[in-house]
Amino acid sequence: MTELAIKADKISKKFGQFTAIENISLRINKGSIYGFLGPNGCGKSTTIRTLTGLLSPTSGDIEVLGLKIPEDADKLRFKIGYMTQKFSLYEDLTVEENLKFIGNIFALGKKELQERCQEQLATYGLNHLKNQIVSGMSGGQKQRLGLACATMHKPELLFLDEPTSAVDPENRRDFWEKLFDLSEAGTTILVATHYMDEAERCHKLAIMESGQMRADDTPEALMAQMGVNIVEIKTPGLRKLKLKLMEQDEVRSAAQLGVRLRVLIYQSIKKPVQWLLSNFPELEYAELEQVRPTLEDVFVAVTGKGRQ
Amino acid sequence: MKSLIRIKAIMLKELRQLSRDRLTFAMVVMIPLIQLVLFGFAINTEIRNIPVGLVDSSQTYHSRLLTESVKATQVVKFGHYYQTAEQAKQAIQTGEIKAALIIPADFEQRLAQNRALAQWMVNGSDSILSATILGLQRMPFIPDYKTRNLPNQGKTFEVTLFYNPSRKASINIVPGLLGVILTMTMVLFTSIAIVRERERGNLELLITTPVSPLELMIAKIIPYIFVGLLQVIIILGLGHLLFSVPINGSLIQIFLGSLLFIAASLTLGLIISTLAQTQLQAMQMTIFIILPSILLSGFMFPYEGMPILAQWIAEVLPATHFMRMIRGIVLRGADLIDLWHDSLWLASFTILGILVAAKRFKKSLD
Ligand SMILES: Nc1ncnc2c1ncn2[C@@H]1O[C@H](COP(=O)(O)OP(=O)(O)O)[C@@H](O)[C@H]1O
Numbered sequence: 273m274t275e276l277a278i279k280a281d282k283i284s285k286k287f288g289q290f291t292a293i294e295n296i297s298l299r300i301n302k303g304s305i306y307g308f309l310g311p312n313g314c315g316k317s318t319t320i321r322t323l324t325g326l327l328s329p330t331s332g333d334i335e336v337l338g339l340k341i342p343e344d345a346d347k348l349r350f351k352i353g354y355m356t357q358k359f360s361l362y363e364d365l366t367v368e369e370n371l372k373f374i375g376n377i378f379a380l381g382k383k384e385l386q387e388r389c390q391e392q393l394a395t396y397g398l399n400h401l402k403n404q405i406v407s408g409m410s411g412g413q414k415q416r417l418g419l420a421c422a423t424m425h426k427p428e429l430l431f432l433d434e435p436t437s438a439v440d441p442e443n444r445r446d447f448w449e450k451l452f453d454l455s456e457a458g459t460t461i462l463v464a465t466h467y468m469d470e471a472e473r474c475h476k477l478a479i480m481e482s483g484q485m486r487a488d489d490t491p492e493a494l495m496a497q498m499g500v501n502i503v504e505i506k507t508p509g510l511r512k513l514k515l516k517l518m519e520q521d522e523v524r525s526a527a528q529l530g531v532r533l534r535v536l537i538y539q540s541i542k543k544p545v546q547w548l549l550s551n552f553p554e555l556e557y558a559e560l561e562q563v564r565p566t567l568e569d570v571f572v573a574v575t576g577k578g579r580q
Numbered sequence: 581m582k583s584l585i586r587i588k589a590i591m592l593k594e595l596r597q598l599s600r601d602r603l604t605f606a607m608v609v610m611i612p613l614i615q616l617v618l619f620g621f622a623i624n625t626e627i628r629n630i631p632v633g634l635v636d637s638s639q640t641y642h643s644r645l646l647t648e649s650v651k652a653t654q655v656v657k658f659g660h661y662y663q664t665a666e667q668a669k670q671a672i673q674t675g676e677i678k679a680a681l682i683i684p685a686d687f688e689q690r691l692a693q694n695r696a697l698a699q700w701m702v703n704g705s706d707s708i709l710s711a712t713i714l715g716l717q718r719m720p721f722i723p724d725y726k727t728r729n730l731p732n733q734g735k736t737f738e739v740t741l742f743y744n745p746s747r748k749a750s751i752n753i754v755p756g757l758l759g760v761i762l763t764m765t766m767v768l769f770t771s772i773a774i775v776r777e778r779e780r781g782n783l784e785l786l787i788t789t790p791v792s793p794l795e796l797m798i799a800k801i802i803p804y805i806f807v808g809l810l811q812v813i814i815i816l817g818l819g820h821l822l823f824s825v826p827i828n829g830s831l832i833q834i835f836l837g838s839l840l841f842i843a844a845s846l847t848l849g850l851i852i853s854t855l856a857q858t859q860l861q862a863m864q865m866t867i868f869i870i871l872p873s874i875l876l877s878g879f880m881f882p883y884e885g886m887p888i889l890a891q892w893i894a895e896v897l898p899a900t901h902f903m904r905m906i907r908g909i910v911l912r913g914a915d916l917i918d919l920w921h922d923s924l925w926l927a928s929f930t931i932l933g934i935l936v937a938a939k940r941f942k943k944s945l946d
């Protein structure tokens with residue numbers, strides 16, 4: 273069995289009467305990239321804050337890197353990097369000043385600090401921005417700086433809270449390349465996101481909805497375990513067809529994607545395309561194709577709600 | 581050692597932010613300047629041509645010379661003349677005049693013996709007036725034939741304050757202003773120091789790092805001590821340049837005293853910063869500190885004249901101790917050892933305050 277970086281048992285966090293997260297249990301392997309997928313307000317940030325010791329759980333047990341949290345949170349701070357959802361570096365300092373500040377806060381030695389700064393500036397493509405005041409930089413640049421600062425002290429465990437929410441797709445891809453590099457070097461990464469494509473890159477994934485964990489596995493396993501087949505239908509009059517299909521017990525759900533309708537049919541129907549054709553004569557001239565499930569389908573299946 | 585690196589890093593960051601924040605930077609310089617000019621203007625109008633009475637029982641050439649020299653200062657003008665000191669005293673009591681100069685019959689003798697020459701009777705309840713007349717106390721008076729007998733070490737005048745003989749209400753405006761301005765700026769700066777980080781979102785990151793609350797508090801205070809000392813220089817320097825305010829006490833004592841007060845005020849702001857949730861709240865709380873600091877500290881009204889309750893409140897404020905201290909230094913030439921009660925109080929307040937602020941500052945978001 274591989275070593276665990278995070279072990280959480282039935283953690284709940286209440287703010288007054290309101291339950292933000294409930295009965296979350298996690299096992300996160302060292303060296304893996306673990307994703308929290310869920311819509312805004314589902315409790316991703318609250319879970320991360322609880323795991324880092326910033327919030328103390330109302331109930332439940334947490335062990336991170338072998339330390340009991342929140343009791344040993346002070347010791348944990350040397351070992352983790354945290355990129356907050358809202359940009360939390362100093363906007364009125366330059367890139368290099370921010371990096372050095374964080375380095376000094378972790379009390380790196382003078383020589384080490386210098387080297388580490390150079391390294392980070394180079395790794396995250398910030399060399400030419402070194403003396404730039406942060407407030408004038410783009411979302412992607414700020415995010416690279418955020419990651420550079422969070423990894424300045426080479427943490428064993430990295431928490432990233434929606435790191436790419438203010439970033440265009442291209443920069444997002446580059447960002448993930450950096451994450452894979454870090455993971456390769458042995459860093460455990462926990463990343464919260466509401467992007468499906470991002471979640472799909474994680475080694476393992478927890479799908480969250482209104483404070484609860486709905487599913488937790490590798491993306492492939494999640495897709496395989498869904499218990500539905502998927503058929504895409506291309507035909508006119510999709511709105512009416514959708515309503516009609518949704519009434520069927522065999523249909524888990526149907527969602528329109530542009531000119532196509534994506535229908536999730538329970539695996540009790542062995543040949544879904546035939547089943548559709550025989551039950552819905554209006555599909556005679558339609559294009560039907562059975563497709564591979566995506567994470568989006570998993571998400572829809574476990575939460576009962578769709579998201580773009 | 582590691583603590584020192586962290587404290588230095590935060591201090592450096594604070595100073596950088598301060599130097600890039602034009603508004604705050606302007607405040608550092610402008611608040612003392614504006615206050616000083618406004619109050620200084622008030623001083624100037626007050627000390628010009630105060631109508632006073634004169635009793636000249638000597639009626640000699642030299643006594644007239646003395647009267648002329650007093651007139652030449654333009655601080656007072658003689659509008660009323662009385663036969664006896666008793667009459668003058670009555671006139672002060674009825675409010676006809678605020679002060680009177682009494683030149684005794686043995687004036688020439690006093691002059692020869694180098695004693696105090698004459699007496700001022702002053703309505704002590706007007707503290708600005710008393711301060712002004714007290715300022716005349718050592719006015720040099722060197723009649724021609726005595727030039728060899730210089731300098732006249734003694735006082736030229738005896739000053740008798742009615743209604744407030746202890747003289748404690750006599751304001752030395754500029755030292756008092758030092759207290760008011762420093763309270764304003766110092767408390768304000770640190771009161772927003774932590775709230776600002778919270779509002780800008782920096783705090784969530786900062787508390788996930790190994791910074792300890794105590795390190796953070798100390799590092800937040802130190803840069804502003806320099807700002808405070810800069811303000812002390814501005815106030816005393818400009819007060820001296822613009823309004824010829826004499827600085828009587830030892831400069832080192834004044835600076836050390838100010839240092840104690842600056843540290844205490846910064847700490848007070850820091851405590852506010854751990855209480856407030858937003859910058860606006862911090863400002864509001866700061867006003868709650870500034871107002872009593874101006875009204876109760878003895879800057880405006882004599883401490884002894886206040887009701888017991890007000891005195892208790894005043895006793896808690898660093899400004900009160902500073903006013904007492906700085907006046908001791910400036911007016912009586914006392915030093916911090918003589919004023920050990922206030923020095924010790926300010927120092928203890930600072931240390932205790934930092935500990936309280938550090939204790940209140942939780943490294944969590946709960
Ligand atoms: N400090 C807090 N006090 C009260 N409610 C909170 C607090 N923090 C978060 N919440 C609530 O908890 C829920 C989960 O929030 P959050 O963890 O930020 O979600 P996510 O990060 O997934 O968008 C939200 O409904 C939010 O309003």
Ligand SMILES: [Mg+2]
Nearest residue numbers: 316317357433
């Ligand atoms: Mg969030």
